[in-house]
Amino acid sequence: MLTARDPLPFPPRRILIAGVSGSGKTTLARRIGARFDLPHHELDALHHGADWTPRPEFLDDVRSFAATDRWVSEWQYTSKGVDDVLPPRAEVCVWLDYDDRLVRARLWRRTLGRSILRRELWNGNREPTLWRLAITTAPEENVLRWQAKTLNVWRERMPEYEQRFSHLRIVRLRHPRELGQWLQASVAASGTSTAPPKRRSRAR
Template identity: 40%
Template sequence: MGNTTLAGRIAAVTGGPHAEIDALFHGPAWAPRPEFLADVRSLVLGESWTTEWQYDAARPLLAESADTVVWLDLPFVSVTLPRLLRRTIRRRRSREELWNGNIEAPLWTFLTDRDHIVRWAIRSRKNYKAAVPRLVHEYPHLIVVRLRSQEEAKEWLSGPLAG
């Protein structure tokens, strides 16, 4: 289970909507949607909501209104990277539509595009280890739940969150 799947399961348990933040951000041809921040503002006005934690511009809006941040901190090399590679290859082969008509770029663009999803993941994998402590300092009302394995995630979903 990755971030989006976990967010969907959290929303199912809490009864609020899950807004996939990539769908709010990416417009046609992968261009950022001009309405992105307005959509995030609308989302956080809801009584209950769940989304992922990407996009620096949205994080203050999310943090101000959130009560809990769930940090899925899985091992990168043995879990996250292989899953990302399988998902990216599957989506490209099937030409699966993601958000607003977008599909994964050809696999060879990994070599030429600095922002290819796999290169981005490798480059940014350690960002959360610094960002989460800053987040807690800046928004002391937030509860941070750090889940380091699939087992911890399943236990938390069926235990503390469900209780």
């Protein structure tokens, strides 16, 4: 398993971001996508239909983008068949294995902000109100309880994943500072331009 001291020696083409809820998977996926010019496919947006109903096309959509040559995405929905589709195709996995207190605080801030502002998330869905979160005990319906239930799941799974997907370069980052250092070093080592990506003109 690689660490922050092991930058990528090549421009990555297919990247997975692993970590518990609140670790910053989607934010990092967007950041990496911009750095390496990779399309970002957000799994939450593909999974959640209206009224939080799972989309029946979810796994087909995942298979479709996984078959392409370049992408970055979050590693989640493992019980929905994602493990059979994305890890075999990915080249690199960035694992955000941050301190429990940090990810708890991040998730609380994110959840409170979304709940108070009532910002639309995916396909018309919004974070439940604070009252709803307070009375909802099912982890599948309460992201705060889900995080508490799954806090150690990646630490338990990674030894098996290392053996199962031996081709996958897994980079374990334990603090946001390590992420910044690793990403900067990887951009430099891979020869990727550090200039801001050019704005693509739209066809008229």
